[in-house]
Each structure stands twice: as C-alpha cells, then as structure tokens.
Amino acid sequence: xxxVQVVDKISEVAxxxxxxxxxxxxxxxxxxxxxxxxxxxxxxxxxxxxxxxQVWATYLGAAYILKRRKxxxxxxxxxxxMTLTRKISESFALLVIVCVxxxxxxxGYSEWLDKTLKGATSASFLATPKWATLSxxxxxxxxxxxxxxxxxxxxxxxGIPDSEKSLGAH
Amino acid sequence: MEILIILIILLGLLILRVPVAFALASLGIGMLWxxxxxxxxxxxxxxxxxxxxxxxxxxxxxxxxxxxxxxxxGKDLFAAVQVWVGHWPGxxxxxxxxxxxxxxxxxxxxxxxxxxxxxxxxxxMEKRGYEKPFIMGQxxxxxxxxxxxxxxxxxxxxxxxxxxxxxxxFLAGIGPGLFLAFIFIIYSMIHAKTKGTAQTLTRVPLxxxxxxxxxxxxxxxxxxxxxxxxxxxVATPSESAxxxxxxxxxxxxxxxxxxxxxxxxAVYESLDTTLMIFLIIAxxxxxxxxxxxxxxxxxxxxxxxxxxxxxxxxxxAVGIVLLIVxxxxxxxxxxxxxxxxxxxxxxxxxxxxxxxxxxxVVLIETALITPPVGLNLFVIQAVGNAKLEDVAKGAxxxxxxxxxxxxxxxxxxxxxxxxxxTF
Amino acid sequence: IRVTLQLQxxxxxxxxxxxxxxxxxxxxxxxxxxxxxxxxxLFKDNFVGQAVGAGAVPMGTASLSxxxxxxxxxxxxxxxxxxxxxxxxxxxxxxxxxxxxxxxxAILEATNNKxxxxxSYGRTVYLSNNTPFRTxxxxxxxxxxxxxxxxxxTVEALGGAPTLMSGSRxxxxxxxxxxxxxxxxxxxxxxxxxxxxxxxxxxxYDSNIEFVAIMxxxxxxxxxxxxxxxxxxxxxxxxxxxRQKITFLEESALEAIKDEIVIVELSDEEREQWREATKDVxxxxxxxxxxxxxxxxxxxxxx
Ligand code: NA
Ligand code: NA
Numbered sequence: 013x014x015x016v017q018v019v020d021k022i023s024e025v026a027x028x029x030x031x032x033x034x035x036x037x038x039x040x041x042x043x044x045x046x047x048x049x050x051x052x053x054x055x056x057x058x059x060x061x062x063x064x065x066q067v068w069a070t071y072l073g074a075a076y077i078l079k080r081r082k083x084x085x086x087x088x089x090x091x092x093x094m095t096l097t098r099k100i101s102e103s104f105a106l107l108v109i110v111c112v113x114x115x116x117x118x119x120g121y122s123e124w125l126d127k128t129l130k131g132a133t134s135a136s137f138l139a140t141p142k143w144a145t146l147s148x149x150x151x152x153x154x155x156x157x158x159x160x161x162x163x164x165x166x167x168x169x170x171g172i173p174d175s176e177k178s179l180g181a182h
Numbered sequence: 183m184e185i186l187i188i189l190i191i192l193l194g195l196l197i198l199r200v201p202v203a204f205a206l207a208s209l210g211i212g213m214l215w216x217x218x219x220x221x222x223x224x225x226x227x228x229x230x231x232x233x234x235x236x237x238x239x240x241x242x243x244x245x246x247x248x249x250x251x252x253x254x255x256g257k258d259l260f261a262a263v264q265v266w267v268g269h270w271p272g273x274x275x276x277x278x279x280x281x282x283x284x285x286x287x288x289x290x291x292x293x294x295x296x297x298x299x300x301x302x303x304x305x306x307m308e309k310r311g312y313e314k315p316f317i318m319g320q321x322x323x324x325x326x327x328x329x330x331x332x333x334x335x336x337x338x339x340x341x342x343x344x345x346x347x348x349x350x351x352f353l354a355g356i357g358p359g360l361f362l363a364f365i366f367i368i369y370s371m372i373h374a375k376t377k378g379t380a381q382t383l384t385r386v387p388l389x390x391x392x393x394x395x396x397x398x399x400x401x402x403x404x405x406x407x408x409x410x411x412x413x414x415x416v417a418t419p420s421e422s423a424x425x426x427x428x429x430x431x432x433x434x435x436x437x438x439x440x441x442x443x444x445x446x447x448a449v450y451e452s453l454d455t456t457l458m459i460f461l462i463i464a465x466x467x468x469x470x471x472x473x474x475x476x477x478x479x480x481x482x483x484x485x486x487x488x489x490x491x492x493x494x495x496x497x498x499a500v501g502i503v504l505l506i507v508x509x510x511x512x513x514x515x516x517x518x519x520x521x522x523x524x525x526x527x528x529x530x531x532x533x534x535x536x537x538x539x540x541x542x543v544v545l546i547e548t549a550l551i552t553p554p555v556g557l558n559l560f561v562i563q564a565v566g567n568a569k570l571e572d573v574a575k576g577a578x579x580x581x582x583x584x585x586x587x588x589x590x591x592x593x594x595x596x597x598x599x600x601x602x603x604t605f
Numbered sequence: 606i607r608v609t610l611q612l613q614x615x616x617x618x619x620x621x622x623x624x625x626x627x628x629x630x631x632x633x634x635x636x637x638x639x640x641x642x643x644x645x646x647l648f649k650d651n652f653v654g655q656a657v658g659a660g661a662v663p664m665g666t667a668s669l670s671x672x673x674x675x676x677x678x679x680x681x682x683x684x685x686x687x688x689x690x691x692x693x694x695x696x697x698x699x700x701x702x703x704x705x706x707x708x709x710x711a712i713l714e715a716t717n718n719k720x721x722x723x724x725s726y727g728r729t730v731y732l733s734n735n736t737p738f739r740t741x742x743x744x745x746x747x748x749x750x751x752x753x754x755x756x757x758x759t760v761e762a763l764g765g766a767p768t769l770m771s772g773s774r775x776x777x778x779x780x781x782x783x784x785x786x787x788x789x790x791x792x793x794x795x796x797x798x799x800x801x802x803x804x805x806x807x808x809x810y811d812s813n814i815e816f817v818a819i820m821x822x823x824x825x826x827x828x829x830x831x832x833x834x835x836x837x838x839x840x841x842x843x844x845x846x847x848r849q850k851i852t853f854l855e856e857s858a859l860e861a862i863k864d865e866i867v868i869v870e871l872s873d874e875e876r877e878q879w880r881e882a883t884k885d886v887x888x889x890x891x892x893x894x895x896x897x898x899x900x901x902x903x904x905x906x907x908x
Pocket of ligand 1: 330
C-alpha cells in the first residue's frame with residue numbers, strides 16, 4: 013500500500029469509529045434515562061462519558077469528512093472541476109486547512125503534554141485523566157492535516173473527486 | 183474600518199471555496215496572531231466548544247431521523263398530516279410547515295428540526311413538482327421554528343444571561359411561533375397558487391384519513407414518547423433524542439423495515455451531517471473568540487447607545503446590527519456575544535427584557551437562513567443534496583417574512599407578552 | 606490585562622472584579638488596564654484554569670472546585686459541616702490561613718496559576734420539591750443535582766443518588782422534574798430564579814462555595830514589582846469587601862424570595878443528624894485526595 017492509501021484507510025477507520033461513537037452515546041444516554049427513571053439510580057458516568065465521546069467523535073471524524081468532500085463550501089464560482097483556476101482555489105483551501113491543523117496540533121500537543129506530565133484529571137466524579145481527553149485535538153487535527161496533504165496530492169495527479177453522494181439518499 | 187476589512191477577508195475566503203468551518207477558524211487564528219494574542223487558546227477553545235451535553239441533541243436527533251428515513255417511517259407521519267391538508271392549495275407545503283411546528287415542540291434546536299422534517303419532506307415535495315429553491319427555503323425557514331416554539335436552547339441561554347424567567351420566555355415564544363408558522367402557511371399557499379407547478383393532492387375521505395392517521399400510529403407513539411418524556415420530566419431534550427433513536431431503531435426492526443445495511447447507512451449519514459455542522463460551530467467559536475478580544479461587538483454596542491436615545495430607533499438599530507452580524511455568525515455565538523453587550527443598554531432604555539428575548543430569537547432565526555453563514559441553509563443543503571445558492575434564494579422570502587415579524591413585534595408586543603402575562 | 610469572568614458583570618462577584626479593576630487602574634495611574642469579558646464569553650468555567658494557566662488569557666475567575674482535577678484537595682470547602690460558622694470560614698479563607706497557603710501553592714504548582722484572591726459565593730443549601738429535606742431520611746432514594754465530586758459523595762452518604770450538572774442546566778432539570786432536589790448556592794436560588802421551579806429551600810448550610818481570581822504566573826512575574834504590589838494590595842481589599850458583604854447578600858436574597866418558596870430552617874437536632882450521616886465523607890476525601898487532603902483536614906480539625 014502506498015502512503016496515500018494508508019492515510020485514506022486510517023481516515024476511513026477513524027470516521028467509522030466516530031460514527032459508532034455517536035451510536036454508543038445514544039445507547040448510554042438511553043440506559044441512563046431508564047435506570048434513573050425506573051430504578052431511581054442515576055449513573056455518575058453517562059454525562060461525562062458521552063460528552064467526551066462527542067468531542068472525540070467530532071475531531072476523529074474530521075479527516076473522513078474531508079476525504080468524502082462533505083465539508084460545506086459556498087459554491088459561487090469555479091464550478092468546473094477540470095479548470096486550472098478551480099484546482100488552484102482548491103489547493104489554496106486545502107493549504108488553509110493545513111495551516112489551521114498545524115496550529116491546532118502544535119498548541120494542542122503542548123497542552124496535552126503538559127497536562128499529561130502533571131497527571132491532571134477532570135474535576136468530576138470520574139476523574140478522567142486529561143491525557144485521554146485532550147489528545148483528541150492533536151490526533152484528530154493531525155489526521156486531518158495528513159488527509160489534506162493527500163487531497164492536495166490527489167488534485168494535481170488524479171484530479172478533483174466529486175463529493176460522494178450520500179449512500180442511497182434520494 | 184477594522185470590521186469592514188475582516189468581513190471582506192471572510193467573504194474572500196468563502197468565495198475561494200475554503201470550507202466555511204476553516205474560513206472562520208483561519209480568520210480567527212489570523213486575527214489572534216496579528217495582535218500577538220496567544221494561540222494556545224485555539225485547542226482549548228476547540229475542546230471547550232464540543233464539550234457540551236446540549237449539543238448532543240443534534241447528533242441524536244439526526245440519528246433518529248435517519249433511522250426513520252431509512253425505515254420509511256417518517257413518511258407515515260408526514261402522510262398523516264398531509265391527508266388532512268394535502269388537498270389545500272400548496273397542501274404538501276402546508277403539511278411541511280405543520281410538521282415543522284409539531285416537531286418544534288419536541289426539539290430545542292432549529293438545525294435538528296430542519297434536518298428531521300427535511301429528510302422526510304424534501305423527496306415528497308420534489309416528487310409533487312414543487313420548485314427546488316422553494317422547497318429548500320421553506321424547510322430551512324420552517325426548521326427555525328424549533329427555537330421560537332418551546333423548548334428552545336437559545337431561549338434557555340438568553341434566560342441564563344439576563345436572568346429573565348425561562349418559563350416566561352418559553353410561554354412568550356408560543357404566540358409569535360404559531361403566528362410565524364401561520365404566515366409561512368399563508369405564504370406557501372399563495373406561492374403554490376401563483377406558481378401553479380405544484381400538484382394538489384386529491385381530497386381524502388374522512389374514513390381513509392383516519393386509517394392513514396392510524397398507520398402513522400407507531401410514529402405518533404414515538405413523538406408522544408419524545409414530547410412526553412420531556413414534559414413529564416423523564417428526560418432532557420438531548421436524552422429524549424437519544425431514546426428516540428433507540429426506540430426508532432427497535433420500531434423499524436419490529437416493523438420489518440430495518441436491516442443491518444440500512445442501519446449502517448443511517449449511522450454513517452448522520453455522521454456526515456453532524457460533523458459538517460459541528461466543525462462549523464467549532465470554527466465559528468474561534469472566530470467569535472477573536473472578534474470578542476478585538477472588542478468589535480462591544481464597540482458596536484457602545485456606538486449605538488451613545489448615538490441613539492429613542493427606544494424605537496434603538497431597537498431598529500439593534501435589529502439592523504443583528505441582521506448584519508447574523509450574516510456571519512453562528513446563532514449560539516451571536517447570542518453569547520451580543521446579549522451581554524446589548525443588555526445594559528436595554529435596561530437604560532426601559533425596554534422589556536422578556537420581549538427583547540423573543541425579538542432576539544426571531545433575528546437569530548433570520549440569521550440561521552441568511553448566507554454566507556446560516557446553519558439551516560447548510561443543513562438543508564446537506565439533507566437535500568442541493569446547491570447553497572438555491573437554498574439561500576428559496577429562503578430569502580422567508581427571511582423577509584421573519585424581518586417583518588420582528589418589525590410587527592415592536593408594534594404588537596402583546597403577541598409575545600399576552601401568554602406569559604395571563605398564565 | 607484581559608480577564609474572563611464566568612458570571613454577569615452585575616452579579617456580586619462581577620461587581621467585586623469591577624472594584625478590583627478600578628483600584629488597579631487608579632493606583633497604577635492607568636498604566637495597568639483591565640478589560641473584563643463577562644458571562645463566560647471566552648471560556649466555560651471548567652476551562653478557565655487551563656486557559657489562564659496556558660496563557661491564553663492572562664487572568665480569570667473560576668470556581669475553586671473547577672481545580673479539583675488538578676488539586677483534589679480544593680474540594681475541602683465542600684466537606685460537610687466542617688466550616689459551620691462565620692468565624693471558621695474566616696479562619697480558613699483569610700489570606701494568612703495555613704490551609705489557604707497550602708491550596709494556593711498547590712494550584713500554582715499544578716496549573717501555573719497564581720491565586721490572587723478568593724471570592725466568597727456563600728453557603729450551600731438543598732432545594733427540594735414536594736417535601737422538605739429536614740433529615741437525611743427524606744433524601745434517601747432521591748435524585749439530587751450536585752456540582753462537585755465531593756458534594757456527590759455527601760449526597761451518597763445521605764442515601765441519595767447524585768447527578769453532576771452545570772449551573773445553567775439545573776433550572777430545566779428542576780422544572781422538568783429530572784431530579785428531585787439539588788445542592789446550590791443560596792444566592793443562586795434568587796439569581797437563577799430557581800424558586801420558580803422548586804417548592805422548598807432547606808437551609809442546611811452544609812458547606813461553602815468559593816470562587817478564585819487567578820492570574821497566569823508568568824504574566825504576573827513579568828510585571829514590575831510596583832505593579833505586582835498594586836495587584837496584590839487591590840486583591841486583598843476586594844477580597845475583604847466581598848467576604849464582609851456575603852452575609853448581607855445571603856440575607857437579602859432570602860428576604861427577596863421568601864414569598865416565592867418555602868424556607869425551611871433546620872433545628873440543631875436535625876442538623877446533628879445530617880452531620881452524623883455524612884461524617885464518612887471526610888475519610889473518603891482523605892483516601893482519594895492523598896497527603897495534601899490529609900494535611901488540610903488536620904488543619905481544619907484544629908479550628
Ligand atoms: Na422548540
Ligand atoms: Na446568517
């Protein structure tokens with residue numbers, strides 16, 4: 013497998029993981045409501061675990077969304093994917109994404125490292141370690157950065173792929 | 183001047199096809215960097231934004247509605263509303279607005295309302311020959327009822343910021359919410375009459391109406407579970423959405439309409455819509471963090487209060503500012519930034535904060551359907567596989583109606599205030 | 606100096622920050638400028654410590670309990686009935702108290718935040734629907750909203766089921782009956798209009814809520830000595846102001862809502878039952894909080 017295929021694969025796995033995380037959240041929320049309402053025993057973990065899962069799913073899935081061209085773009089000009097201007101504007105957009113990612117990774121990593129070394133936890137019942145929660149920023153944006161570079165490479169070799177239509181929609 | 187430059191750069195980035203989320207984020211980061219403000223705020227802000235239980239309502243409602251869509255169940259509910267009003271001119275459009283209104287009583291978020299009803303109603307209306315921009319605009323606008331008709335996430339936040347009673351705010355939202363839905367219905371009927379491209383359905387005999395309504399019983403049961411669980415105090419809106427998803431999945435399986443392949447599709451498609459919205463919210467938060475540190479909202483507000491002393495003129499000016507701000511800001515950011523800066527001025531002018539809350543939410547609704555940054559436009563674009571400009575074009579008349587509504591609220595304050603004063 | 610404030614400017618804690626700003630600006634002849642960003646516009650409460658410590662903003666105010674992840678011992682303020690008189694509260698929270706020195710140092714080491722002053726938010730009370738909470742027996746099996754780890758342990762010790770909820774979420778939870786009762790600050794009952802949705806206000810006064818004003822330590826160290834001095838003096842002044850005002854604020858809050866909600870005073874015997882039921886919380890606090898928590902408790906016991 014080439015590097016491009018590896019990155020594509022990782023993004024896809026991360027994206028699917030993110031999708032199932034949301035299902036897991038739905039299940040734990042429902043569990044919480046049932047045990048709280050019918051058995052009067054609210055859990056101490058559902059709120060915290062589900063918001064952590066939400067943050068993870070959001071940033072973990074970002075690269076997958078980019079790969080599938082699902083990010084929302086204002087479509088005013090350069091509709092034709094074959095033109096040079098479109099390729100240039102697309103590359104510019106990807107470079108902007110790379111820059112944002114680099115900032116998020118650079119500062120997200122140093123924050124994570126600092127909190128990890130100090131052994132910080134959340135202030136809640138669970139005392140979730142910060143290394144497990146804060147790492148989603150640099151991992152998610154790192155992956156998005158790699159995927160952007162891959163897309164950049166794709167534009168000038170294969171061409172601009174169409175936005176994948178949602179499977180089976182209409 | 184600074185403000186103008188920032189807006190021009192944002193527009194430029196958007197036109198150059200930088201995804202909305204990253205146009206906002208990069209501009210915010212650039213602004214921080216330019217004034218030497220610490221960029222370490224970026225990852226903290228990114229985490230802070232998504233660390234919210236309230237936001238969970240969005241993916242949960244999207245999961246539920248995708249399951250209902252794949253299981254062909256949402257259609258039953260829509261069909262049930264439709265048999266009662268489908269034979270009116272623009273009957274399907276009327277049914278769509280009514281479904282939005284009904285769903286608004288479940289959901290506290292515009293985006294979830296637009297996404298849920300949109301997935302069901304868009305294919306139906308397309309089949310019946312409604313114009314695509316009209317369909318998209320109507321759903322984007324109909325979805326905004328979700329935050330005016332209680333429960334409402336923005337009204338909760340407004341109550342927190344201003345110490346206005348939240349139940350009173352909820353009650354105050356009912357009148358304008360229903361009135362706005364009514365105007366939308368009138369407009370839809372007029373539109374259908376004048377355009378004439380839409381098919382009117384044949385009138386259904388009462389027995390059949392009841393039958394079709396009965397077919398929708400499982401769906402109605404689901405809706406009752408969701409609404410009921412919120413009002414009976416069993417669950418918060420995010421939680422009831424999560425239960426809604428589980429129940430919807432069980433229900434479609436029992437009805438033999440769900441299999442593993444469809445379930446997986448529903449799950450992956452929910453991720454697409456969820457993330458495109460969440461990433462924009464994250465970008466918008468970084469952008470609003472930067473403009474707050476640039477003191478832009480504060481400057482605008484103090485300019486207003488020092489130059490205007492008449493309450494009516496003040497509200498007019500605030501309305502215009504919010505309209506302009508609403509082009510560029512995501513609704514929750516708009517509320518969090520503008521309410522604290524405007525609120526002191528309100529008190530000085532003797533304007534009723536309860537009334538202002540509703541006025542503000544109507545303008546937030548408008549902001550949700552005005553380009554370039556309008557979450558409901560994005561949602562409908564995603565759900566309906568449409569072009570953003572089509573959705574925006576179709577939403578324009580509705581945005582004008584909402585502005586008219588904001589205007590009307592000033593002259594007819596009782597529309598909002600009658601219900602909370604009486605009950 | 607940019608400051609992130611979690612409450613509205615008109616809230617007593619916001620007013621407190623404003624008087625700090627006035628003193629600092631006046632004494633430095635305008636060389637130090639303070640810009641307040643109210644209502645958590647910049648960061649949510651849980652992220653203020655991280656944001657200020659990392660230098661994203663130089664200064665902020667946050668609840669002391671939001672540091673429980675970095676310094677578990679900060680939760681000592683919630684230890685049930687340990688600081689049950691104004692004199693004890695004063696002894697613990699005054700700037701020279703040994704407990705406060707331990708805590709402030711620990712926060713500085715763990716988060717790079719210099720604690721400038723403590724802001725008193727007042728004492729905790731229990732809200733309930735349908736029945737008052739006079740004795741622990743009435744809490745048994747009920748769902749109770751709390752806002753800190755240790756308060757949850759207290760509720761568990763009382764036989765209730767604790768759920769953690771932010772200040773802004775509690776209103777809906779009470780209104781919709783998602784919980785049967787809740788722990789909250791006495792002034793919040795008025796400011797968050799909780800009396801609209803709950804029937805009884807039980808004056809348990811079991812613990813004490815503290816906020817802290819923090820400054821990024823590197824930022825502080827880089828100020829001139831004269832400016833550091835101005836900041837420290839101003840902090841001392843406004844801390845005392847609020848501490849003296851808080852009893853009055855609590856009383857006026859009670860006065861303002863007394864027709865809207867039933868206020869339940871506990872008798873000495875009743876409070877003794879609460880104290881008895883919750884005494885194991887201290888052990889749990891020491892077990893989970895380590896040597897620092899042990900030190901704090903032994904200092905508390907000397908009072
Ligand atoms: Na609603
Ligand atoms: Na907009």
